[in-house]
Amino acid sequence: MLYRANFNTEVKYLRKSFQTLEEASEELKNSRLFLKLLEAVLRTGNRMNVGTNRGDAKSFKLDTLLKLVDIKGTDGKTTLLHFVVQEIIRSEGSVVDSTNENAKKMPINTKEDDFKKQGLQMVAGLGRDLSNVKNAAGMDSDVLSGYVSKLEMGLEKVKLVLQYEKPDMQGKFFNSMKIFLKEAEEEILRIKADERKALYMVKEVTEYFHGDTAKEEAHPFRIFMIVRDFLNVLDQVCKEVGGCRIEHWWALLDHFG
Numbered sequence: 001m002l003y004r005a006n007f008n009t010e011v012k013y014l015r016k017s018f019q020t021l022e023e024a025s026e027e028l029k030n031s032r033l034f035l036k037l038l039e040a041v042l043r044t045g046n047r048m049n050v051g052t053n054r055g056d057a058k059s060f061k062l063d064t065l066l067k068l069v070d071i072k073g074t075d076g077k078t079t080l081l082h083f084v085v086q087e088i089i090r091s092e093g094s095v096v097d098s099t100n101e102n103a104k105k106m107p108i109n110t111k112e113d114d115f116k117k118q119g120l121q122m123v124a125g126l127g128r129d130l131s132n133v134k135n136a137a138g139m140d141s142d143v144l145s146g147y148v149s150k151l152e153m154g155l156e157k158v159k160l161v162l163q164y165e166k167p168d169m170q171g172k173f174f175n176s177m178k179i180f181l182k183e184a185e186e187e188i189l190r191i192k193a194d195e196r197k198a199l200y201m202v203k204e205v206t207e208y209f210h211g212d213t214a215k216e217e218a219h220p221f222r223i224f225m226i227v228r229d230f231l232n233v234l235d236q237v238c239k240e241v242g243g244c245r246i247e248h249w250w251a252l253l254d255h256f257g
Contacts, residue, residue, distance in 0.1 A: 089119035
């Protein structure tokens with residue numbers, strides 16, 4: 001039977017998919033740099049909105065990250081994301097610099113270049129830290145649940161075939177199918193448990209960042225898509241910041257000062 005031949009492959013795919021969703025949820029909640037970046041965005045937004053009813057925000061939805069490139073500074077080119085990235089680079093670079101004994105002996109210009117380089121490497125590496133998030137963004141919850149249902153339906157067909165067994169039909173086929181049925185039933189129970197755990201963790205991380213998840217029920221993996229798209233934009237901004245001369249780099253910070 002084709003179902004039996006493909007069973008292990010499909011189970012392996014589902015198990016890996018649910019594991020990726022679990023790890024993606026953990027990555028988002030536990031990434032120090034990602035949380036630091038969110039804090040920097042919130043802090044910068046509040047600073048820009050001082051005196052307005054939005055000047056004391058405590059949180060924001062991750063969708064806002066995709067709008068950071070639309071907010072430009074006084075030069076009309078530097079975006080709010082450039083500013084936030086430069087702030088994080090400066091902060092991360094100073095952390096690395098404080099632990100580097102050799103940096104203390106460098107000339108000031110060399111030290112600043114090294115300072116920027118170290119911080120930039122940290123920020124540009126965020127995509128690697130959130131690799132499972134990017135993988136999870138390409139998944140579809142309906143497709144995954146459909147695969148699980150397909151496995152269950154296939155199992156019902158196996159049971160139907162076994163109903164045709166008669167006392168005088170004892171043989172290798174029916175015996176092997178009985179063994180397969182028992183193992184497959186146990187495997188599907190494990191897969192369904194993996195699915196419940198993964199979806200719970202996705203819901204939990206969505207609540208962590210967005211609060212009420214009711215609006216996200218139609219697209220439960222949307223949070224991963226948002227972060228993936230943001231990481232693509234962040235990668236481009238890091239390349240642009242990395243191409244700036246050090247004196248120009250510091251000057252850019254003034255456009256949002």
